[in-house]
Amino acid sequence: xxxxxxxxxxxxxxxxxxxxxxxxxxxxxxxxxxxxxxxxxxxxxxxxxxxxxxxxxxxxxxxxxxxxxxxxxxxxxxxxxxxxxxxxxxxxxxxxxxxxxxxxxxxxxxxxxxxxxxxxxxxxxxxxxxxxxxxxxxxxxxxxxxxxxxxxxxxxxxxxxxxxxxxxxxxxxxxxxxxxxxxxxxxxxxxxxxxxxxxxxxxxxxxxxxxxxxxxxxxxxxxxxxxxxxxxxxxxxxxxxxxxxxxxxxxxxxxxxxxxxxxxxxxxxxxxxxxxxxxxxxxxxxxxxxxxxxxxxxxxxxxxxxxxxxxxxxxxxxxxxxxxxxxxxxxxxxxxxxxxxxxxxxxxxxxxxxxxxxxxxxxxxxxxxxxxxxxxxxxxxxxxxxxxxxxxxxxxxxxxxxxxxxxxxxxxxxxxxxxxxxxxxxxxxxxxxxxxxxxxxxxxxxxxxxxxxxxxxxxxxxxxxxxxxxxxxxxxxxxxxxxxxxxxxxxxxxxxxxxxxxxxxxxxxxxxxxxxxxxxxxxxxxxxxxxxxxxxxxxxxxxxxxxxxxxxxxxxxxxxxxxxxxxxxxxxxxxxxxxxxxxxxxxxxxxxxxxxxxxxxxxxxxxxxxxxxxxxxxxxxxxxx
Amino acid sequence: xxxxxxxxxxxxxxxxxxxxxxxxxxxxxxxxxxxxxxxxxxxxxxxxxxxxxxxxxxxxxxxxxxxxxxxxxxxxxxxxxxxxxxxxxxxxxxxxxxxxxxxxxxxxxxxxxxxxxxxxxxxxxxxxxxxxxxxxxxxxxxxxxxxxxxxxxxxxxx
Numbered sequence: 001x002x003x004x005x006x007x008x009x010x011x012x013x014x015x016x017x018x019x020x021x022x023x024x025x026x027x028x029x030x031x032x033x034x035x036x037x038x039x040x041x042x043x044x045x046x047x048x049x050x051x052x053x054x055x056x057x058x059x060x061x062x063x064x065x066x067x068x069x070x071x072x073x074x075x076x077x078x079x080x081x082x083x084x085x086x087x088x089x090x091x092x093x094x095x096x097x098x099x100x101x102x103x104x105x106x107x108x109x110x111x112x113x114x115x116x117x118x119x120x121x122x123x124x125x126x127x128x129x130x131x132x133x134x135x136x137x138x139x140x141x142x143x144x145x146x147x148x149x150x151x152x153x154x155x156x157x158x159x160x161x162x163x164x165x166x167x168x169x170x171x172x173x174x175x176x177x178x179x180x181x182x183x184x185x186x187x188x189x190x191x192x193x194x195x196x197x198x199x200x201x202x203x204x205x206x207x208x209x210x211x212x213x214x215x216x217x218x219x220x221x222x223x224x225x226x227x228x229x230x231x232x233x234x235x236x237x238x239x240x241x242x243x244x245x246x247x248x249x250x251x252x253x254x255x256x257x258x259x260x261x262x263x264x265x266x267x268x269x270x271x272x273x274x275x276x277x278x279x280x281x282x283x284x285x286x287x288x289x290x291x292x293x294x295x296x297x298x299x300x301x302x303x304x305x306x307x308x309x310x311x312x313x314x315x316x317x318x319x320x321x322x323x324x325x326x327x328x329x330x331x332x333x334x335x336x337x338x339x340x341x342x343x344x345x346x347x348x349x350x351x352x353x354x355x356x357x358x359x360x361x362x363x364x365x366x367x368x369x370x371x372x373x374x375x376x377x378x379x380x381x382x383x384x385x386x387x388x389x390x391x392x393x394x395x396x397x398x399x400x401x402x403x404x405x406x407x408x409x410x411x412x413x414x415x416x417x418x419x420x421x422x423x424x425x426x427x428x429x430x431x432x433x434x435x436x437x438x439x440x441x442x443x444x445x446x447x448x449x450x451x452x453x454x455x456x457x458x459x460x461x462x463x464x465x466x467x468x469x470x471x472x473x474x475x476x477x478x479x480x481x482x483x484x485x486x487x488x489x490x491x492x493x494x495x496x497x498x499x500x501x502x503x504x505x506x507x508x509x510x511x512x513x514x515x516x517x518x519x520x521x522x523x524x525x526x527x528x529x530x531x532x533x534x535x536x537x538x539x540x541x542x543x544x545x546x547x548x549x550x551x552x553x554x555x556x557x558x559x560x561x562x563x564x565x566x567x568x569x570x571x572x573x574x575x576x577x578x579x580x581x582x583x584x585x586x587x588x589x590x591x592x593x594x595x596x597x598x599x600x601x602x603x604x605x606x607x608x609x610x611x612x613x614x615x616x617x618x619x620x621x622x623x624x625x
Numbered sequence: 626x627x628x629x630x631x632x633x634x635x636x637x638x639x640x641x642x643x644x645x646x647x648x649x650x651x652x653x654x655x656x657x658x659x660x661x662x663x664x665x666x667x668x669x670x671x672x673x674x675x676x677x678x679x680x681x682x683x684x685x686x687x688x689x690x691x692x693x694x695x696x697x698x699x700x701x702x703x704x705x706x707x708x709x710x711x712x713x714x715x716x717x718x719x720x721x722x723x724x725x726x727x728x729x730x731x732x733x734x735x736x737x738x739x740x741x742x743x744x745x746x747x748x749x750x751x752x753x754x755x756x757x758x759x760x761x762x763x764x765x766x767x768x769x770x771x772x773x774x775x776x777x778x779x780x781x782x783x
Binding site for chain 1: 708709711712714715717718719720721723724726727730731732733747750754756757758
């Protein structure tokens with residue numbers, strides 16, 4: 001950072017010029033070191049100051065805590081808890097050291113606007129690095145980008161959000177050359193793999209903002225992880241963008257607390273938007289956890305979004321193109337992907353537009369497979385041969401773009417409350433269900449990834465005939481990922497679940513602690529029908545079993561059918577405990593959507609073991625809030 | 626190094642737009658077709674954390690990676706075509722696409738001339754991509770050479 005000794009501050013010439021012009025030397029700002037000064041105290045209590053410093057109310061009334069976990073962000077040792085001390089120290093440092101103005105341009109801007117006369121008392125600062133950064137970014141517009149759910153990674157299961165800054169510079173004015181500002185963990189280079197996996201899963205890396213080219217984000221999300229991107233264009237004006245970027249600069253290389261399971265990249269972005277456009281207090285709407293799509297909804301509800309664009313993942317487009325092929329063309333495309341010279345007569349016999357579609361599918365399919373392959377000479381040759389094939393067919397009509405699916409923010413909301421009435425063993429019961437998040441295989445599917453179920457913190461309380469109230473189940477976590485296998489994609493299906501649940505054992509209804517998982521395959525003989533079969537395993541703590549901690553391998557199979565009458569899920573489960581007990585369960589569930597956030601669900605279930613045969617039927621009204 | 630100097634000479638070491646070779650040595654050059662992907666390790670890192678590995682930049686062109694940032698076909702100090710080689714090759718084969726647009730935009734090609742740019746690249750697919758082991762450096766050179774020998778587009782590289 002270079003400081004020009006005798007230059008006027010050139011940070012934001014227009015704005016500053018205006019501020020300097022209105023500053024009155026006869027009205028100097030309050031003494032900087034005086035924390036008790038009424039001006040300082042009043043300013044430090046303002047929401048905008050608290051937001052610039054990332055304070056948030058703590059559990060203790062009247063106390064503040066801070067999300068920033070980095071002494072470099074604070075100018076006062078008391079800064080992390082004391083906004084007034086930090087404000088006084090900031091004023092002091094701004095006056096003492098021109099570098100502070102360059103380090104904290106948003107704080108400077110905010111204070112100068114509120115303390116008439118402050119600007120005149122500040123030393124001249126020439127913020128070369130900051131200005132160069134702003135010049136390179138040349139931000140014209142900001143876009144909030146939502147990357148859809150990715151079940152294979154704990155930090156991305158609920159999706160992810162980041163900001164994109166579109167440039168005003170003529171040689172950068174296209175989305176691919178925009179910059180992305182992302183909040184995520186920062187991993188040291190050459191980190192040991194095991195340490196990485198552990199800390200990646202359970203936290204331990206600091207979170208930081210990082211900016212990089214949007215095309216790298218596209219490669220990461222669209223190509224490598226096959227996640228659709230949704231781009232929400234924001235209506236931030238020049239002054240708001242200026243505040244946002246000035247504050248983002250203050251957060252450069254600043255460490256935040258970062259926890260993966262309560263995903264907070266999205267919360268960090270809301271804090272930036274709160275600084276950009278004060279008054280909406282977006283971050284305050286999420287005191288406990290911030291599910292990315294809920295934060296997108298909050299930004300939309302605040303009137304900040306002008307339009308929504310969909311950018312399908314490479315594989316989404318490929319899957320759609322495959323679906324446009326007939327069986328013969330599909331076979332041909334699949335063979336061409338392995339050998340670009342396969343069956344030239346069959347290829348030549350196709351209409352030009354079909355040739356192009358087949359070439360597209362063959363090429364994209366090879367690229368899709370190559371994403372996770374180690375590149376070698378043979379793969380490169382085949383890739384090149386298909387590229388040539390693509391070029392030869394390019395004169396024909398391009399295949400139409402895939403139809404846009406329902407946008408994620410139009411899907412059902414993420415919380416759930418349900419009331420059910422039913423019978424278990426001919427005795428009536430009522431259930432009250434509450435789920436913090438997110439979506440299961442029967443919930444209204446619009447806006448959510450197909451074949452995916454992700455639920456955390458689900459609780460069912462049951463009131464039984466006769467007045468007994470009991471905890472029926474408590475799921476800490478439930479994830480199911482059913483991805484259909486076909487001649488192109490050898491996807492795996494899997495599920496995990498852990499929590500407390502009721503199991504009839506030896507004639508008693510027992511609350512057991514259990515964890516189970518499964519791994520297998522799914523097949524889609526029709527677009528609306530998915531069949532699945534999994535090998536499973538279960539660990540259960542249950543004092544009524546022969547072994548109170550027992551392990552059971554098992555099998556599960558079922559089907560999921562989408563029809564105009566709703567969604568049907570039928571499943572059969574079998575477990576054999578090492579202590580000898582066998583357990584079977586058959587279930588039929590059907591949900592009829594009554595609206596985007598309302599559904600009626602019928603459940604029929606039979607559970608059988610050596611001593612018990614329990615039939616249960618219930619009807620539930622489910623509301624997503 | 627010698628080759629890069631030669632390219633710089635070809636592109637006209639002058640006060641002109643391409644005063645320096647795009648990028649520089651050790652700047653992500655030599656990316657061959659199909660080698661542009663980051664490895665699986667880097668992907669796992671990124672997907673587990675939503676984060677970045679190593680020198681997390683802040684979109685600054687100066688600094689850590691030893692690249693010259695003055696060429697037009699650079700982005701954040703890296704070779705643009707090297708960074709989007711796969712996407713660019715596909716788009717050239719098709720004659721359209723976002724990566725092709727991005728290269729046109731980075732070269733300063735006005736909107737009115739972009740169709741001509743895309744057509745020129747597509748018509749010369751075999752020149753740009755003569756083999757599977759063509760490097761990003763060679764492709765970048767040829768993009769410039771093609772533009773130079775085209776009446777409508779020469780002004781962007783003179």
